[in-house]
Amino acid sequence: MPRRALPTRPARPLWQWALPLLAVLGVAGGGAYLGTRPQNPPVQAAAQARTVAGDWTELQAFGPRPVGEPGHAQALDWTQEQLEGLGYRVTRQPVTLERPFDLGGTLTVGDLRVPVRALYGAGGGEQSGRLVPLSGGLSREEMEARGLRGQIALLRCQDWEDGDLSRGEIVGRAIQAGALGLVWVQDCDLARLERVAATPLPLVWVGAEDGERVWAQAGENADLVSNVERREVTGANLIAARVEAKPEIVLGAHLDSVNASPGANDNASGVLAVLEAARRVAGTPLAGQTWFVLFDGEEDGLYGSRTFVNAHRFLLRQTRTMINLDMVGVGAEPLGVAAHAELRPIAQRVRPGIRLFEDSPPERESFGRSSGVTGSSDHVPFIGWGVRTAFIHRGVDENYHAASDRTLSPARVTDAAAFALALARKTLDMPWTPREPCEGFSSDGC
Template sequence: MSRRRRPLPTRPPRPVWTWLLPLLLVPLAVWGGIYWLNRPQNPPVQSGARARTVEQDWAQLRSFGPRPAGTPGHDQAASWLAAQLRALGYRVTEQPVELSRPFDEGSTLEVAGQRFEGAALYGSSGGEQTARLLRVPADASPELLEKLGAQSRLIVAPCGRLPWAEIADRVVRAGAAGLVLADLCPRGALQKLGNEPLPMVALRGEAARKVLKLSGQTATLRSDVTMRRVQGRNLIAARVGSAPQVLVGAHYDTVNDTVGANDNASGVLAVVDAARRVAGTALAEQLWFVLFDAEEDGLVGSRAFVRTYSPSLRGTRTMLNLDMVGVAARSLGVASDASELISAARAAHPPLRVFEDTLASSRVTFGRTLVFRGRSDHVSFKALGLRTLFLHRGLDAQYHAPGDAHLDPALVRETAEVVLVLTREVLRGPWTPRPPCGLTGRDCHY
């Protein structure tokens, strides 16, 4: 009788997950390590940045020269400001801002065998026209222009009390071929025209005096003005993960031919000083500091910011806008459409002057016109339904002029201090978040 043989038991096949899981964990671990190494982090607060003064900041910012968007001085200033805010422990996001700006490529007047170099009036479209020169008074009325036969002539007018935009508008309505402005007045504010379709050029000094005597001569006016797309940037400084309970902002660009001490290096320096004072404190976690670009070109930067960051602003209690706070044209004042903010401002700093910001703009939404009052970047936030407070010391004599080259650091420091006291007052006060406006804007309350 033979022994019965039983088959030996076999090991069951290894489950797939036992070898697949480690393979899956390896890339996850690698990804996690990469994320950990590259996660957003707050830069360290540098002692040298905290020790800087407003005077030092202004000396550096002034060295870059005028700061219109698209110019070397503008780009140098933006890079330096971003570096200063990073050195204070804030993560700086640089938001691209694209816009078109006019550039004068050269303007000349040729008459009686002479060639005069001039500058295109800001807002004129350029072009070339040949016609007889006609001298008119600085304040020539439309009726006088018609009586003098301004149609199809190159108008020569001295500067006077009439705004350049008004002179240009009357020249266009009279059917003239162009305008030569003999600018012999003291160098005053930059006067922007309203996108006039004719060549319009300013002459200064001896050239202006000579041309005023050449009325009746045939002349050729050439003005090469090009519109260029330029790249600007908003600078958004905030602690990682922070929500903007209060947003403090100022624009850092300038108009042409000025370093913009009061308009608006003063506001920029006050924002930087406020950021410096709270660097490394709990209050810094509740604030966003934003330096806007291209305010002088129509609030382009702040409008771009609002379009992109509006979801992040639903919990924002107020936006504080600082513009022209470094020259004591008047005492520091505030303007707001929110009465509770005015009360908070008075409680925070009783000497504050309250003023009306009356310049109006509007938006049409589904057939409804909404009017927002203001002359600076806070207007963009009003359109979002956000409470705003505008801090301003009034227009000084060098507004938009080459002479805007001086500011008072003590006034800048005072503004920064008021901003922080006011911020604490706003954070202590009652506040109800407003719901999103919705697609049509019909649910917004301004």
């Protein structure tokens, strides 16, 4: 009898083999995702217990904060540590720019030879010409009538300090009148560090004692040498936000200061106000709707805020308002706000009697803050992309852009932070129709 073949087990369907494998891959993938996705750092009780006064004690120890200087790097690290301690994930956005570095120079008149320093922002150079003394208040035409064209202007700070002109405007007049160089005798009680245009001419200052010796040589021919090196430096915007946060509110201030100034009011006060605001909203719903941003390179031409806006154009469509805090620690004037027309009535509801002022940035921003009480600050690039802004400011105090900008009022900083948060909350409560800031443009990010 023939042997019958035994029945065989049917082959297992492919899905039965694949299912366990997919499960393993799913578990592994999920674990990898959970292990690599951005996480919010834990909120530290010590960070929440800090105060504005304590923050200022630590921040001022770093000294001046121009981009590229040691104090600037220390301030960046310290500020990031404070924000992370409050439970915010901090992203560093590189900000690259060129800055002038003064390498010294000399003024030679006959047998007299004195050291000179470049005016803040000047480009340096070498020129020879007659020293033409200029008294205060002269117009460009009057300067030229004194024979300034092709020569070197000689000015005393005390002759010009009572006028309405900034140093940059005075220097601009002299250059427009044909000066090939300028010597500023710093004999005022307060030595300001106001920025001048980066004209490739020797624009220098001398101290009061050397200045008197130079002034005695007015009318004589002089050789002026100013050595300035432009270096590329890289700073960073600090963008602090909860992982889940959308930038419905952008609350910011600039971290850098001018050369040789600890920048207490301009703008450690704004930095401390942002830290105080971040501290107050940590763990609240507002933390999920706010980005806290410390901008870099403001003093050199709003580099940080321009970099931030260019990189986040699409996300900024969600932004109801950008609140900028600049110079809020000294009571030169009552606390004020320059705000978008839709935000002014909201600001007045939040704080009846708040000082409203107009901020009129120059049409062609070239080298930082303009003259006047309002000037230009980091809200300006946001305006260019249709974002409503509120510029919180207490006016220009006597130590503005000077080495003597060393003090601030923690109470005024705290008050500015409280107003900024109240304005943010009220703005979020109000109806709002998003605008399309990129409409009509085809550039990247739109």
